[in-house]
Amino acid sequence: MSQFVKINKDDDVVVLLEDGVKGKIIDVDGEQITLLEDIPKGHKVAIKEIKKDNDVLKYGYSIGKAKEDIKVGQWIHSHNMRTGLDGILEYDFKENTLSQEKSHKDIFFKGYVRDNGEVGIRNEIWIINTVGCINKTCTLLAKEGQKLLNDKVDGIYNFEHPHGCSQLGDDLENTRKILSGLVNHPNAAGVLVVGLGCENNTLDSFKEILEPINHDRVKFLNIQDVEDEIEEGMKLIEKLVDYASKFEREDVHISKLKIGLKCGGSDAFSGITANPLLGRLSDEIIRLGGTSIQTEVPEMFGAETILFDRAIDKDVFDRSVHLINDFKEYFIRYDQVIYENPSPGNKKGGITTLEEKSLGCVQKGGKSIVTDVLRYGDKSTKTGLNLLYGPGNDQVAVTVLAAAGAHMVLFTTGRGTPFGGTVPTLKISTNTDLYNKKKHWIDFNAGQILEDHDFESLDESFFKMIVDTASGEYVAHNEKNGYKEISILKDGVTL
CATH class of the missing domain: 3.40.50 (Rossmann fold)
Structure with a gap:
């Protein structure tokens, strides 16, 4: 095993693959370099002299500026190097001549092809709550729902979060976008969307961004509207398990x-x-x-x-x-x-x-x-x-x-x-x-x-x-x- 790695031929540093002890000699491209101090594994050693305020190169690019003159064999870290970045920059577009290489291999995996043509790699039931104050209700529904599982469904899961109520503007929009992305994710064969009833992210407003909705795949429950939310939720989960059970893994490119x-x-x-x-x-x-x-x-x-x-x-x-x-x-x-x-x-x-x-x-x-x-x-x-x-x-x-x-x-x-x-x-x-x-x-x-x-x-x-x-x-x-x-x-x- 090597003692160090040099990433790019133009680099000013090498990275130690083991702890370096002061006085140890390493051979870098035929040059004998003596470590001037103890240097931890994974840290950088100067293999060239670097003057104060000059760039320090790693990966062939500048990773910062020297705070002081740095000698060959010195440890380079926060004590003697700083960022070279500052502020918002302007950039110029350069027409590139790159072409995307394509492979003609036919490689397949076993996936689940959904009714809308999308493909999932898991066959799960997800419980998505529109608001954080019903996290524990959804956790209980997921726990109770496990009793309805069969060997066709990989599991029932809920995902706690604190949002959906008392949110305004972009925050509310961000919550809706992320939750809708999860509702529509093809790894979920079926989804139960659960709302409370008085939150900003109401079920009715949330449904608008989910359209078009496959109502066999996505069920909705507003728990202020029912007497026993666990009982009603379990009925809906049972339907989702039945729906999800029809999917089988098949060859997908x-x-x-x-x-x-x-x-x-x-x-x-x-x-x-x-x-x-x-x-x-x-x-x-x-x-x-x-x-x-x-x-x-x-x-x-x-x-x-x-x-x-x-x-x-x-x-x-x-x-x-x-x-x-x-x-x-x-x-x-x-x-x-x-x-x-x-x-x-x-x-x-x-x-x-x-x-x-x-x-x-x-x-x-x-x-x-x-x-x-x-x-x-x-x-x-x-x-x-x-x-x-x-x-x-x-x-x-x-x-x-x-x-x-x-x-x-x-x-x-x-x-x-x-x-x-x-x-x-x-x-x-x-x-x-x-x-x-x-x-x-x-x-x-x-x-x-x-x-x-x-x-x-x-x-x-x-x-x-x-x-x-x-x-x-x-x-x-x-x-x-x-x-x-x-x-x-x-x-x-x-x-």
Whole structure:
């Protein structure tokens, strides 16, 4: 196993793959470099002299500016490097000559073809409440509903949230858009929508944005209108179970698959192992005619031009720029520093600046052409790589990916998290230590690439896991553990 990794030939740094001790010598491209101090695993070592205020290069791009002169062999981190980003930027569209490579392989998974022609990879019953004050009623309905299950239905689930009442403007609109996206998600064979009766998000107003409604698939219950809401709810769930039971898995071309791309609890290896793995997988899905959806807009800051340069046309370029600048305006509106993003866990893992985090983050989208840009709560309708408005927050980002239509979310992590969304949320570890420690969380170990495993066999194993997950042959750990949650972005007044 190597002692370090150099990502790009032009880089000023290498990343240590084990703790470095002062005085240790490493050989980088034939040059003997002596570590001038103890340096933690996953952190950066200068392999060139860098003058104060000059760029520090990693991934072949600037990840920030030197705060002071940096010597060869020095540790580079927050104490001697800062972000080089500042304010809202202007961008120029450059006509690109990229073409989207297509694959003519016929690869299939076993999916559920719904009455409207959409495809699901799970056959579940979802209970969606229009308002937070009936969370526990819906939890009880899901629990009692389990008694009605048969071997045709994968489970009955509700997703607690605090919204739907006392909301105004964009907040109410965001809640409705996310909940409607979940109601219409094809992983749900049947849906029970439950309202209280006095909330802002009334059943009648919510139904308007759900049209057209298949009333065999979607049932409605307003609990202020009935004497016993559990009894009435169970009657409706029984009908939904009967309806869902008619679906059988059948061969579906992989071009119908939509994957969501996410990272959380990143470390210095995220941009070296797991995120590039997702990028290669995403490119392959797109070559086969499928769809990848990438969100976490603040984690595009500093690397956004890489995405802009792949916009399919001027319209997508302009909407990509709006995506970035609108989120920057969100920061500015609340007097927050735009470019102070890495979390304490990120920094402990070796990530210093937002540019460094973003350059690792955007690799999840591979090298494919950007074909569409989606607003918060929009549904993906175009194949290829889609950019989606959403924050880096794990729960909110996974929820908006599911609401956009992702059948599953591929979630890379260097530090680990048990969280799961409404859809299968596969955790991909960036390092083997995490995989060995948290095997009940982690579905796939991308850290193997640091142990001299070849890319081709790793990619093949990962692709097989994705197909097996879509076919129901592999069950993600979040599903096994019963971790299925949602969170909705809030930005405004609550009455």
